[in-house]
Amino acid sequence: MKGLFPQVVCTIFGIPVRDTVISTWFMIFVIIGTTYLIGRRQPVVLEMLVDFVLDQVSGVMGRPAAPYLSVLGTLAIFIAVANVIGAVPIIVSPTHDINTPAALALIVFFSVHYFGIRDKGPVGYLKELATPIFTLPLELIGQLSRTLSLTLRLFGNVLSMEMIVAVIFSLLPLIVPVPLIAFSMFTGVLQAYIFTVLAAVYIGAAVAAFEPISSKERS
Amino acid sequence: MDSGTLVTIVTIIATAMAITIGTIVPALVEGRAVLKALEGMTRQPEMADSLRATLFISMAILESTAIYVLLICLILLFVNPLFDRFF
Numbered sequence: 263m264k265g266l267f268p269q270v271v272c273t274i275f276g277i278p279v280r281d282t283v284i285s286t287w288f289m290i291f292v293i294i295g296t297t298y299l300i301g302r303r304q305p306v307v308l309e310m311l312v313d314f315v316l317d318q319v320s321g322v323m324g325r326p327a328a329p330y331l332s333v334l335g336t337l338a339i340f341i342a343v344a345n346v347i348g349a350v351p352i353i354v355s356p357t358h359d360i361n362t363p364a365a366l367a368l369i370v371f372f373s374v375h376y377f378g379i380r381d382k383g384p385v386g387y388l389k390e391l392a393t394p395i396f397t398l399p400l401e402l403i404g405q406l407s408r409t410l411s412l413t414l415r416l417f418g419n420v421l422s423m424e425m426i427v428a429v430i431f432s433l434l435p436l437i438v439p440v441p442l443i444a445f446s447m448f449t450g451v452l453q454a455y456i457f458t459v460l461a462a463v464y465i466g467a468a469v470a471a472f473e474p475i476s477s478k479e480r481s
Numbered sequence: 482m483d484s485g486t487l488v489t490i491v492t493i494i495a496t497a498m499a500i501t502i503g504t505i506v507p508a509l510v511e512g513r514a515v516l517k518a519l520e521g522m523t524r525q526p527e528m529a530d531s532l533r534a535t536l537f538i539s540m541a542i543l544e545s546t547a548i549y550v551l552l553i554c555l556i557l558l559f560v561n562p563l564f565d566r567f568f
Contacts, residue, residue, distance in 0.1 A: 267559075321534060411545055418548030421555070456541040463538070 268359040282359035289347050289356060293339065311339075315458070322459050323466035330465055333373050337366065338458040345420055345450025349443050355450075357420045360413065367412040370461045371405070378468035387468075412460060419453050488563050496554045503550025511543050 270278040300307050315335045319327040327334070341357065348355025356362045378387045392398040423446035431439045518536040522529045 318534075321531070322538075414552060415541065415545040415548055418545075418552050422548070422551055452537075453541075456537060459534070459538055460541070 268354065280359060281354050282356045282362060285347070285353045286344070286356040286362065288353065289343055292347070293343055318455070319458065319462045322462045325466070327462065330377065330462070333369070334458050334462055334465075337370070337461060338454050341366065341416065341457050342451050342454035345453060346447050348420070348424065348450070349447055355420055355424065357416055357450075358424055360417045363413045363416040366416070366457070367409045370412060370464060371409045373461075374405075374464050374468045377465050381469040408460075408464065412457065416453055416457055419449060423449050485564075488561075492557050492561055492563070496557050499550055499557075500554050503554075504547055507543055507547040511540055514539055514543065 268280040268282045271281050271284065272279050297308065312331070312335065315338055316327060316331055319331065319334050323330075344356045344362070347353055348358065375387075381387075382390065391401055423442075427439055427442050427446055430442055514536065518532050521532050
């Protein structure tokens, strides 16, 4: 059970560095390298990926999601790779340290307010947040609890699947864990999808209501 | 029986009960959600795509209650705050 929790491997300038940090940096370079290679050989694959994410997010938000694609697509790719890379030996999954999901959820939290304020202005955003004034406390609690639930959902799913694999591995180390590892990879990709879709829903709720036939689209 | 042993036994029993109830209830509710979504899909196959997307999101939200229970159980088992008080 000791390998299930993140370990401190070294300290840099007195700051303890966990193994999840190292695997996060390794993962970032893997993503950049893979993207570069695919972009040189088959750029169509990247376009298909962007189109897929754009389609899903636009369908959920009910509007063209191109302004928010940089945040949401990065979240989707990062979480999907982070959950899948845990299946590689030696490398631990970055998301099974609770600090990584917490950082991602905080990114979602701040980007929701950023997009809301950018769309309506600070005063208009605050006014809409407190439109019936007695729901303001509930709204604030909701903002905080959705961040907490994003964190705990991602962390709990990844940790539970790794724990199941570890328990099965200690019972039957041969062949039997393989379908479970495949299932955990599937769950990881699904969690990335869900995290992205929920972030899209939150951002879509914060920005102004979208009119499908606006004057901008007609002209 | 000293207090440390008692705390351990009570913790294990409480964890087992919590994970039992905490997995049964979300499983039943998720089953209901899938059932209703499948009924809707068979009645209106043209709505299947949007129903499936909504089903995934709602399943994730329902699933998170079970995940909270699991995390509480892990905290009780591995980093129990009561152990520091009694040992």
